[in-house]
Amino acid sequence: MHFANAIPRNALSTLRFGLLCLALACSSPAEAPSKSKETSVRPGVNENFLAEDLDVEHFVEIFEGESREVSVQRARIVEALAVSPGMTVADIGAGTGLFLPDFDREVGSEGRVFAVEISPKFLVHLRERTQREGLARVEVVEGLEDSVALPAASVDLAFVCDTYHHFEYPRSTLASLYSAIRPGGFLVVLDFERIPGESEDWVLGHVRAGREVFRREIESAGFRFEREVGVEGLKENYVLRFRRP
Secondary structure, rough: OOOOHHHOOOHHHHHHHHHHHHHHHOOOOOOOOOOOOOOOOOOOHHHHHOOOOOOHHHHHHHHHHOHHHHHOOHHHHHHHHOOOOEEEEEEEOOOOOOOHHHHHHHHHHOEEEEEOOOOHHHHHEEEEHHHOOOOOOOOEEOOOOOOOOOOOOEEEEEEEEEEHHHHHOOOHHHHHHHHHHHEEEEEEEEEEOOOOOOHHHHHHHHOOOOOHHHHHHHOOOOOOOEEEEOOOOOOOOOEEEEEOO
């Protein structure tokens, strides 16, 4: 005799309902845990740039002036990146748009440039700049504090210039970069040398770690380190090139 045939129809329905409830109870969040938010590695690191009263012109002078070696050596940096026609380049933390005219020119008519930024004031400035200067290949993208907010497999080269140390949630942000970069594509990080006893005090106080720590974090995200890129004229900064397998 089958067990089901030995139970009255109404009792069998009750049993089935009970089993269903038990199954639903067992499929608790413990089996499908919600993704917890990554802990900030540097709370408030972007506070100034998120402010409503941010003086954009002040930062244009700082970021694009003669006192910043990255600005002075911009042409050499772009040359070292080996951007070619048809590529899609993402400028992560584009700031005031220092590199956008060069990227727009180098990718050519078939290429594309994403200018990713989280600062509301910088976003307005970037949109105005691309219109004013006719940077037709540049698309301004509002990033998130933990994501570059780019489509999957949409980027050939992601460039992070003096902004990796502003990644408040590096693990999450790197995961979004890994997704955005096409297999075989590149991530190039330019950041400040942070050497206790040698670097300036403001660097030691502002930049949370040196190149070794940043390299380990990036490799932990799945990127493969290729080499350090030598750029003549850079003394305060280093350039590391990684490949997305």
